[in-house]
Amino acid sequence: MKRAESLLRAERKPRLGKQHALAFGFERIGLLSLRFPLAIALVTIALAIAAGFGVARIKVDDSLSQLFRSDTPEFKQYEDATRRFPSSEFDVLVVIEGEALLERDSLDKLRDLVTDLQLVDGVRGIISMFSARQPPANGGIPERLFSDPLPEGDAYDELIRRVRTNEIIRAKLLSEDGELALIVLALDQAVVASNGLGDVVGEIRKTMAQDLEGSGLKAELSGVPVMQLEIRNAVERDRIVYNAIGFVAGCLIAILFFRRVSFMIIAAGPPLIAILLALGALGWLDFRLNMFLNVMTPLIMVISFSDSMQLTFAARDRLLAGQSKIEALRNAVLVVGPACVLTHATAALSFLALLFSNSDLIRTFGEAGLIATLIALVAVLVLMPLLGVLLLRNEAAFAAKVGAGDFGVEALRRFCAFIAARMVSRPGLYSLIGLIVVGGLSFAYATLEPRYRLADQVPDKQQAVAASGRLDAKLAGANPIDLLIEFPKGASLYAPEPLDVVAKAHAILEQQAGVGNVWSLETLRRWLAEKAGKSDVATLKQYVDLLPEHLTRRFLSAEQDAVVISGRIPDADASKLLPVVDSLNASLAGLRAAHPGYSISVTGLSAIAARNSANMIGKLNRGLTLEFLFVAVFIGAAFRSVTVMLASILPGIFPVVASGAALHAMGQGLQFASIVALTVSFGLGLSATIHFLNRLRIEDDPDKDPGVAVERATVLVGPALILTSVVLACGLAVTVFSDLPSLRLFGWLSAFAMIAALAADLLILRPTAMFLRRLERRAGAWWNNPRAGERRRA
Template identity: 50%
Template sequence: MKDAGSPPQKQKLRRRSFWFSFGIERLGLISLKAPLLSALLIAAMSIAAVPGMLSMSVDDSLSELFRTDTEEFRRYEQVSRRFPSSEFDVLVVIESEDLLTPDNLTAIRNTILDLQLIPGLNGLISMFSVREAPDETGLAKALFPARLPEGKAFEALMKRVRGNEIIRGKLLSEDGTLTLVVLSLNKQKVIDIGLKETIGEIEKVAKAALAQTSLHVQLAGAPVMQLEIRNAVKRDRIVYNGLGFGLGALIALVFFGSFRHMLIAVAGPAAAVLWSLGAIGFLGFKLNLFVNVITPLIIVNGFSDSMHLVYNVRRELMAGSGRLEAARTAVINVAPACFLTALTAALALASFIFAESALIRTFGAASTFAVLLSYVAVVVVVPTLAVLLLPEERQIRKPGEGGDAAMGMLSRLSVSLFQHLGRNPVVYVAGGIILTALMGVAYLNLEPHYRLADQVPDQEQALAATSRLDKKLTGANPIHVMIEWKDGRSLYSPEVLAAITDVHKAVEKQAGLGNVWSLETLRRWLGKAGDPSVETLKKYIGLLPEHLVRRFIAVDEKAVIVSGRLPDVDASEILPIVDQLDETLDPLRRKYPAFQFSVTGLPAIAARNSAKMIWELNIGLVSDIIVVIIFLGLAFRSVFASIVSILPSTLPIFATGALLWMTGDGLHFASIIALTVAFGLALDSTIHFLNRFDIEERDENGKVRPIQEALARTARMIGPVLILTTIVLALGLGVTIFSDLPSLRVFGQLSGATLFAALVAQLIILPSTIALLRRYWKPPQE
């Protein structure tokens, strides 16, 4: 057996295919028949893909994650259509310890006057919109006079303001340090003008008007969050592409020691990204917080295959092969494993296509397609460029010569490690089993978690302003109770008004909810003036702006909503509130059989469905692991391959799960997607290891080599590139930790942790398992 520093030998060619490959793994051989023509076709396809990539728009919907084909979600959409105000409200949050001073109130009122002039607004609501209760003549004077009084008169005014039914706890905090201005956007006008321009103008006007005061202003609300999501998604694409390629290129340059090898290693994934995103764009997919992960996913997947191919081409050149022969040998020996890794990754990702969530289904379909197309790009581009760009080697070189020190060092370390493991496999296999079992228990005890804040950039103003509303005004997230009736009753009939009153009281009494608004709010305000008559109610409804009326009364006057607000907390804390409110309405359902009462709103949808959806994805991941392990056995035509891959496949997933359990983070949507993606990528190295071991286990005559020799030869061929590809994978996905989106940062952290755990499993557990089982399970002689 030659040592790790011996000159590389030409690899034997084994024309072999895996099941399910259909000859696709041989695409690289076709490109080698006419490399120059292949290069021209690669350039043409890359140019054609650019318009598709540039055409991709951003899906910034906050509800898309929970879009399902269920009655509950359809009811939520119905509420959004019939009472669209909260979907298009910009919340201007103004704070100061001395908010209620004449100077600051004057500045706020002037700001509101300026905001009303901004194009794209239907109108706004603030404490300056509120009027006094009507007098005996029916006239309702403005609560704030045109000129603010001074002294005792001002103090009396502030007392009335802070005690006003409509203002207190709704538009002004109980301590008088925060006020809320609600801007209702006109959907069509905003589409024409642009959301970015509209929000930008609102922010510019508000901050300019209050610049010389002690008042602090921030914007919140769904439109602001959507804009911040859109900006973060676009910004992340640039960061992912730049850092992903930069890190991959740097690692390739350091370890290959050649600019040409680095260029070829980068060209494969670059073409993969361009072709995949171009195709996805032409197919009409939109960018969202999960689809945005596809870019680093393609980069790392493409880099992995590219590194394996370039490494094998390089070894063949060092062994004295010509460029064409070296590229051909690499394709024959490596491309089948690359195709199998693409299939297993696609299989893992395809499970998302069957998720309930429309957002996750979109990610599943787009990522599955992208991973398969990525393989095609790499297996065609790398051999083509290897033939066209690499020089012929003038003499056979040893590892460590000619700038090859890093690869030689990794090769020697790999051989030494595998030889040690081959002599002492029992300890490491037993340790792997015990660790996997213990960490598996921790994984099974993970609790699902979800917060709206997970979807929104946490370094921007929307969440900061929302947190202030959570603290001062009981929250900014609406829970609605929609009241419907289908008979001929009028909105102002006694039974309809009684039902609204009862529901309003139920929502007010529900712990965890506050800031309750409905038609009943106006009725109470009129009642305090001594005129609660239906005629007066109709009169004031008619005087209110249309955008304000549609907040709680449908156009056909056959439905109303009662809205409460709650803080942005974990869905597990919201669910009891929603369930208790729904139970509280049961007596009212019996009392008013002709009415339908529905508790809805995005927080309610999330609370009811997030835990279920996360566990379904978790079950899908476990199913993926089982299916892929069986799939490997079928592909390799070997039960042995299935069994030895069990520990290396499950240990990384359970290790990351144990990390989540220890930190108390639990399972999020991003956690499950990160684990599934990392599982598919971690299998990449397992498959390449098994493929190389299958080649090296027999000599040129088909005779079985001793296990120590087979492992040493496998280590020499696979060890360095296995380490490099795992580093590229981990760092490539790890760039998502720089995202402004919390869910993507979690994705990057967990992907990196899973992949490094997978590296340990593949360098230690996998060879140990092979060595141990080969003591009792001998391969058949050919």
């Protein structure tokens, strides 16, 4: 207690004259609020209103492929295939399951359902086992497999036997055990892209409930449109509910320590307004909310709340020391402001590095982060003093009342003084221990492998993931994998060579382990040959022309210059899917060589994800690793000190490698949400490091032992750091209740990383800074007087 008080007394007269232009004086924009508070308040209100309209403009980008959107040839080909063959991106999969599925009453209800689903607005086509036909008789039009009404007795049993052995239905639209049926609804593309998707899916659910009532059958929806809708709803709900709950919990903690609501508002107001202004700007600039941009709110909160808390603590200390409101706020801006500028600058550099990614999504995230960081910096520097001017009253009375019983903050100061005293007592030993710990955790981090599953983007407490799981278990899977075959210019679809290429490619996809439910033009061709004994091109063309357009567009382009062979694959980790894609490409090599004029490509969302996810996660991870060194150099240049550069490395790395080690211990790999969470933790760790080093620079006296400055800086900066970490950890930890697996992972990992960053700041940065500063002074003494150094060694 006495130690902390003595350090505080020494702080009352900060040595501002010792500062060089750490932030080139940019922090002085905060002084505008002290000179023109009314004008700044009016401008802020106007900008907040405009930002509110901008937030209302934000739309959700719920496309499952947007994560891999890039300028690469593979993705452009995927987009072209989706445009020419609009199927999987717009299919709603209706999964019907029950032991009595093939009983007569159940089939009657199921057929009624199929009929009614075709009448739902927005549905442009439907495929089910009721679409199947019998072999044509005498060259006529084939009759439906299911007659109306359904037969009875032995005739019904014979029908079920034909259904269960039908090549088009078996293991494609009906499971082998006869207990699961798949209905494919093709939605209009405009509906999927509009806000009317929710109404269409709601009408489908309502129709299912009404038609299957009393049947004992269970119906669930899956498919890309349903997943997109669930993502859209979850993103919009989570960004409001969980951020609000977490921040309220954090504010309550802040009130307990500050003991005044006004100080809580002064500390929490600028980050909240920064979030509003940043999201409003993104809305006006037509950014779309997605999996990455959904974490922009906590990113802004992490960066700006840490700085705002440090400014508030600094102003509060000066009020307790007897300074006036204006003096206290001015000194807080001048002393802490340069570190605030530097923390936001390092965050901006991190986002700037993302602009070089080959993923449009990640580049967009980098652009949005850069814009939000700059807005947050200005908001914190300008609004914290503004709120202080407007809300602080009776400073003398506050100093007299709180100074006599500031129990919460004093407890934090005593704890910081205790830690600092221990850390500076044997800085070399503790620095070595820190180096060993970081090295060991880095080894565990290096073993992490990239992980990606489509289900990780989709709410797992809703229907889509559960229904996809049933398709994975009883049919070939819910995720498409396609072969796109483009013919040479001028080649006719019905010529012998194109049909031969399609047949061989179809057989290769069918034989590929892990792929099932294969459909293409060859499926119809085989059916005609086996059931009708017709293998001539004229009959094939006749039956293609008889099919509805929504069905032919699934495997045949409108210009008839390309076909798609579509299969299904289970939702698995990209590390398991990539070998399937690679094996399929290898199997197609011979066919490509035999027909050089034909383009044969493996595409589809599963293939794009398998190819790109590991590469993208790996690049982000390597970029984060290189960022450690780059940012350390930047910090060293800003402080004009190699010692500062070296001191910032270990505490900056520790929360990242500690979080990675936690993932390793839990058997998890690196996901996209993990990388974003690690970026957040790196940002918080840097913020704490910069604020401490800035304070150490101010408090250091070359004529005294550096341990005194380390202890003083710890007591002054530490309480704000601890309170910031607790508040932000609470704000992020509540996301573990989200329906989105990626957001849950982001939440708990970020909260863990923040606690790790706090530990690194207190237990690694202090002794390392002390140890390096002592070495620096010894080296300086030797350099200035080498003979004296030689005599001392002798």
